Amino acid sequence: MTSSPSSALSLRNLHKHFDAGRPGLLRRDDRLVHAVDGVDLDLGRGEILALVGESGCGKSTLALTLLGLERPTSGEMYFEGTDVARLRGAALKDMHKRIQMVFQDPYESLNPMMTIEEIVEEPLIVHRSFPTSDQRRARVIQALEDAGLKPADSFLDRLPHQLSGGQRQRVVIAASLVLDPTILLADEPVSMLDVSIRAEILNLLADLRARQGISILFITHDFGTVAHFADRIAVMYLGRIVEIGRTEEVLRAPRHPYTKALLSVVPVPNPRLRQKRTILQGETPNPIDLPTGCRFHPRCPIAEDRCRLTDPPAVTLSPSHSAACLLIENDK
């Protein structure tokens, strides 16, 4: 497989495994945590792609690998059509400038001792983007306004603890915008915020995509937040994408039993759309000892014997929709 140049980011069979044992003098533990275990994913230019999955399925690890903060164990990453493994020096640095991340917790992701100006200016200093402090300040003010903090001047000298959670998250977003990224990785950017503020931040992100054409990989464990917002949804289970498709395809006609189970417990405003609830049984997934065959079979309500043996390939359901389940034909 190759990457399509129209993608901002393409992942091919990406793996990230961690050592299971804590490093120590005498310990030897050869087992691995399969945090990311064979991910194929394309993020289109200017697209909002939601990555949905339970806690521990490897969403954050995937994001950190894309940022270059974790080295992939194997697999390929293409940034705007170029193999990242081949990038060196300035080109690699430029790629890291183009991919920025918004973290989950706006209370923790700002240094309490730095002013808002220092925080938003920091990426410019790290990348030596503007030679003079006047230019940097102008860029900082622009980014704060793009992130919806107006008037920007009034925020410059403030400290994080003087801002509300929503404002802090806007500061984080502003700091990720100053370098003119083409890709934003947003790891649960609203889950720590009040419900009333969530929509504002989501609108801001949608706005950035509309105005600046930024591609957004939006990580969440909650289908509710992405329904009106994402173009496509990818469902992740134990380190792998098990279903991906356009938002309405996945929400209206989920095909993987895991997606179905997740969706069946999402509160739906319209009672006629409500399905029978499928509560997943069994242990929470353990990425150390992966199940044989289909990794979902121990918890799957419709698993058959062959699911224990064969790791299902992705089945194409429409040009934009695919799911990795052996039983998809029977399901029709």
Place this chain on the structure above:
Amino acid sequence: MTDQPLLLSGAAFWKSFRRNRIALAGLIMLALALFAAVFAPVIAPYDPAASVEITIDSIYARPSAAHLLGTDDAGKDVLSNFIYGSRVSLTVGIFASFISIVIGGTLGIVAGYLGGRTERVIMRFTDIMLVIPDLPLTVVIVAITKPRLLNIILVIGLIGWTTTARLVRAQTLSIKERKFVLRARSIGAGHFHILRRHIFPLVLPLLVVNSVLIISLAILNESTLSFLGLSDPTVVSWGQMLNYAFERGAMSSRAWWVLVTPGFGIVWLVLGFTLLGHGLEQVLNPRTEWHHLTDHPLMVSLPAFPETHP
């Protein structure tokens, strides 16, 4: 440790510092001592270096109008010696603790931040230094290298960094895990930038509090050395005054003033630094509540008199 916006502006810091009586008391005590040390030639009625003619009456003379705190075994004015002695204590305390803080702070930050093999090597070394009893080691090294002021400073400084290294390492470990450090890495910041902008500013308050306590330990160490006879013979120090007093029959002469005066000086300085340290700790880290009966991790138990030092 929690957020510390207090440290950010000098004015805000001073405001809450002023309201802290403990810190203020310590600061005033130290300011007086510093004043005495700096202006010793002006304040002291006699010059300790000048030779005096000794008569039987001038040895261990009781306090009088001419000698407010009496004289010592060599007929010298105890008050003048006392005032000049503060210079040695403060010099050794400040410079030796500076060495300790720089070494301990650097090793602690590097170990905590880099982790892995570097951390294991540094911390193993620290543990070894920690189990070797400081005083015998100091005594041996100073005895070998001649008791000059510079040597004393170096030895005390080079030995006294272990607690700092451990505290700073622990603090660094917890700061390193905070999300804003991950965010800094995600924007492409290098190690040096992260250490300078994110780790060090949050280690600094701890370092400030710790250095004040380290100074008082260094002062005690110096006094102990001098008391044991390992003092720079060219300058007067409080430990040395005690040493002479004990060795040259102050006890049998009932010359209490030669004993009490230097002891008072040592206690004064150590107490001043301890109070300032505790006060600073409360000011810089207002959520840390400590009680005088509980062991605080930053507390170093301070003997009140040099001979009780281990």
